[in-house]
Amino acid sequence: MAGSAEEAPAAASPVASPRDGVTEETASPAARSRGFWLLGEDKSVHKALGGGKTADVLLWKDTKTSAAVVGGATILWLLFEVVEYHLLTLASHVMIATLTILFLWSNATVFIKKSPPDVPEVQISEELAVNIALALRADINKALVLLRELALGHDLMKFLGVIVALWIVSEIGELCDLLRLMYIVVLILHTVPILYxxxxxxxxxFAAKAHAELCKQYKVLDAKVLSKIPRAPPKDKKEN
Structure with missing residues (x-):
């Protein structure tokens, strides 16, 4: 009786899930097979967003910076869309005001006997420029490789996905201009991750049910239509 009483709490202890940081070896099969996860079993929203300062801002962990980004984007949208201010005019007026204030301040320090404003010297380092160029080069090369695979007819699913994505972009372009689209993107980036x-x-x-339904519909489409479309034979990649 004493042994069974001691074993009862252990049997009733909750099973930790991989989402709480438990590894696959320690988690039970029931926990590992919980269901469909958009970001994977071992990936949190913060980690998916990079896990750094950007993730903190998008998830409103840094409230002041997040509010400043959304507020600044809202002010710019109001200036350009509601007041119909132009970008070149705004940039010129801001530069005029900034340079005028600094110029008058620097000259006024001679009379009031105070130190002039400390204007830092800003330069783009060669390392930063090279890193940006390398990052852009990698992304551009991936896009070019994807476009080449689609042009050669190697991946029908990717082809359909890209066509649908481009069609959606074209429809969005019909509804709003670039500035409004950028403002909408900023709002989405600061609301969707925190809500998710x-x-x-x-x-x-919900994504698990939608994914299962899409897979079922794709199998039907593939059996009736896609499998009958002639495709180019895949070519072996040449080793360098």
């Missing part, structure tokens, strides 16, 4: 982080389980459950 808050309701991650519910969204994953």
């Amino acid at each position: 982080h808050k309701y991650q389980d519910q969204v994953d459950d």
Whole structure:
């Protein structure tokens, strides 16, 4: 009786899930097979966004910076869309005001006997320029490789996905201009990640059902239509 009483709490202890940081070896099969996760079993929203300062801003962990970004974007949108201010005019007026204030301040220090404003010397280092160029080069090369594979007819799913994405972009372009689209993107980036982080389980459950339904519909489409379309034979990649 004593032994069974001691074993009862251990049997009733909750099973930790991989989402709480438990590794695959320590988690039970029931926990590992919880369901469909958009970001994977071992990836949080913060980690998916890079895990750095940008992730903190998008998830509103740095409230002041997040509010400043959204507020600044809102002010710019109001200036350009509502007041119909022009970008070149705004940039010129800001530069005029800034240079005038600094010029008058620097000259006034001679009379009031105070130190002039400390204007830092800003330069783009060669290392930073090279890193930016390398990052852009890698992304551009990936895009070119993808476009070449689609042009050769190697991946029908990717082809359909790119066509749908481009069609959606074209429809969005018909509805709003670039500035409004950028403002909408800023708002989405500062609302969707935090909402997904808050309701991650519910969204994953819905995504699992949607994913299963899409896979079923694709199998039907592939059996009736896609499998009958002639495709170019895949070419072996040549080793360098």
